Amino acid sequence: MSTTLAPERDLTALQDRIALIACGERPGKTKSCDGCSRKSAALLNIASTGAADAVAAAICGTGNRAGCYDCTDKSVKIVRLYNGETV
Ligand SMILES: [Zn+2]
Ligand SMILES: [Zn+2]
Secondary structure, X not given: OOOOOOOOOOHHHHHHHHHHHHHOOOXXXXXXXXXXXXXXXXHHHHHOOOOHHHHHHHHHOOOOOXXXXXXXXXXXXXXXXXXOOOO
């Protein structure tokens, strides 16, 4: 175990948070469902490209190029979160 002054970003925690947002974050809910947690690695990958619409489509899972209003809202949060913003 070593400590550094500039820690690596904790991608596992980030991925968990992404899964929760994709699943539908609400007070008292601390874990995403299995389906969303399986998707979260892919969502993290897409978020790293900054393409919120692609993230939305992946969350929505309809096969359309864009997600619905709800998923678009989630995708914007996920991309902002990936960029280190507080959402
Ligand atoms: Zn879910
Ligand atoms: Zn949707």
